[in-house]
Amino acid sequence: MAEKPRHDDLFDEDFARRRDAARKKLDALDPARRGAPLDDPKWDPKRQQWFEAVYELADGDAAGVPWGNLAPQPLLADWLARNPDLASVRALDVGCGLGDNAAALADRGARVTAFDFAPRAVEWAKNRFAGKNIDFVVADLFAAPSEWRETFDLVHETYTLQALPAQLLPEMRQALADFVKPGGRLLAISRARDENQHIDGPPWPLARMDIEAFCACGLVLESLDDTTSGPAAIRYWRALFHKPRAPGAG
Template identity: 60%
Template sequence: MTDPDFAERRARARERLDAIDPHKREGCVDADPHRRRWFEAVYELAGDDPAGVPWAGLAPHPVLAQWLEGRSLAGFRALDVGCGLGDNAEALARVGARVTAFDLVPRAVEWAQRRFSESAVAYRAADLFHAPPEWRGAFDLVHELYTLQALPESLLADAARALASFVAPGGMLLVITRARDAAQDVAGPPWPLTRAQIDALAVDGLWLASLEDIPATETVTRHWRAEFRREGGQ
């Protein structure tokens, strides 16, 4: 990041956003159970400053970028879940995938489209829990990064079924999320996932094919990188 003030602006934005997040206050979850209003507020308050979007790195996430190194997704139909400002969707497209990318917040989608105005990625506003029916079983690769850890535990089972529904026969669900041990207390959101929560994503015909426990570095916290597969295909 070349902007020397970026980190300071992000820290100030994070404080403002935490202050209006009902999931940060005892007994207030019912005020915004799916966190839709909070996500909308993130982009509204950010204006045109990406520092105001806590997950906007303005580059592909390093854990995804590492997975993509030397890999071709030519011909793959890919779905990027919770695309934000579009960097991960564009990374998938650069290695050959035909990418559909969606976000809950229309303002995020519009921002991504402005940033990548010449892109072949199909950006759409959509809700993970009420996705277009034509997406069912339509994707060879479903990429999910940081949506699950932003959801309360009560929504994870429904989210797992929604993600699984997108995966075509022979396809894959790739999940990248912050990781924690089962006994580790967290004051989320975000809520890093436990191994048991990762295992529980293997639903509706998906099975866990690969799980990497990626240790923290100076710039990235500990992460899970999990590949789930569905039998079938040619």
């Protein structure tokens, strides 16, 4: 991988050309795009091999990473603008990718732990944001360090839930909820669909019930925005939850 990633303007025609070419190559490698049965463990339903291939083939060019927009997700940026002071907050950024969302949290004063299970992604993010108050680590959502349990004041995830097939949603939701300390919050952002709307993935947009199911994991829904974002007006959920403190707890 190149020592430093290229920071091209996302509206540059050459960047767009490279991204389009990369998407075609990655789709050809993706078992989910080739119609592999989602309940067959032989095709790697957690998609680890494919995600690792994304960063390997990108070789330091952000155009090769479909979600590598070199800026925080707009709905996260909007939420942070409304919640600007995260001083003393311990935050976890799930599936950090190239690190832009983690950096946005750190810029608001949070002490950020950011993880991805792709080592190349973590290396890339470390290089980009060296010097910021971010601990970038390689970790697996499905086998996270035990010391992270109920540790974080704010847990943020964008696009992680929508990236894996629906049968993994219950395990992912519980893992995310388990990171939140009593009194802490979870901010989840994903593509949205109607309950009866079928969309071939990946990604697999979530229905309202998929988001509200966090309430079965010990969380309480504070707000759920059904909104659109970006030039293509893609529909998203932005959900904020909190974990109640035990009765009598400070």
